[in-house]
Amino acid sequence: MEDSKLIELCIKQDQNAQEILYKRYAPKFFALILRYIPRKDDAEDVLVESFYKIFLKVQTYKKEGSFEGWMRKLVVNDCLMFLRKNKMITLEMEVIDQTKMIYQPLQEYELENIKRIIDSLPNGYKIIFNLYVVEGFKHKEIAELLGISVNTSKSQLIHAKRCIRKLLGLNEKDNYLPESEEEE
Numbered sequence: 744m745e746d747s748k749l750i751e752l753c754i755k756q757d758q759n760a761q762e763i764l765y766k767r768y769a770p771k772f773f774a775l776i777l778r779y780i781p782r783k784d785d786a787e788d789v790l791v792e793s794f795y796k797i798f799l800k801v802q803t804y805k806k807e808g809s810f811e812g813w814m815r816k817l818v819v820n821d822c823l824m825f826l827r828k829n830k831m832i833t834l835e836m837e838v839i840d841q842t843k844m845i846y847q848p849l850q851e852y853e854l855e856n857i858k859r860i861i862d863s864l865p866n867g868y869k870i871i872f873n874l875y876v877v878e879g880f881k882h883k884e885i886a887e888l889l890g891i892s893v894n895t896s897k898s899q900l901i902h903a904k905r906c907i908r909k910l911l912g913l914n915e916k917d918n919y920l921p922e923s924e925e926e927e
Contacts, residue, residue: 746810753801761798768811769794772818778873779822781862789825793818819878823888826870860910868903875900 752760776786882896
């Protein structure tokens with residue numbers, strides 16, 4: 744069943760359509776939530792809350808952009824609200840424990856190892872990195888979502904990238920994670 748038909752049926756609160764939508768997108772959104780909230784129990788709670796909101800607000804989807812993108816934005820917002828509510832967002836300069844340093848060339852890393860490195864970042868760095876690099880949010884959007892300045896968002900991203908470089912054993916001149924942030 745196409746998303747447009749699912750949307751139509753979900754607006755009518757059709758439980759079969761809601762179940763189909765949930766089964767189609769829950770695994771993808773659960774993986775997204777785990778990037779922000781590492782405890783599975785908490786992540787499952789956020790997933791359920793997010794789908795509740797999706798079903799509650801589905802009629803507000805204006806068919807501008809993809810439906811999945813619209814839902815993704817709600818899920819990310821729920822992640823950030825959970826982190827704020829539980830005082831898990833800290834955007835100050837945080838020092839990475841030196842014992843977490845890994846010195847191997849980038850090509851030796853598999854996706855799971857890179858994910859572990861990102862997960863080991865201080866929480867503020869990880870949140871900004873995920874929002875900007877993984878989710879594609881602009882710094883202005885991140886600033887609005889988190890109640891911070893655009894410059895704080897940019898600064899946190901720069902620090903996150905530097906930490907990732909260190910953890911990967913790369914030097915500042917390696918271009919895997921460029922420093923310059925031209926986009927506003």
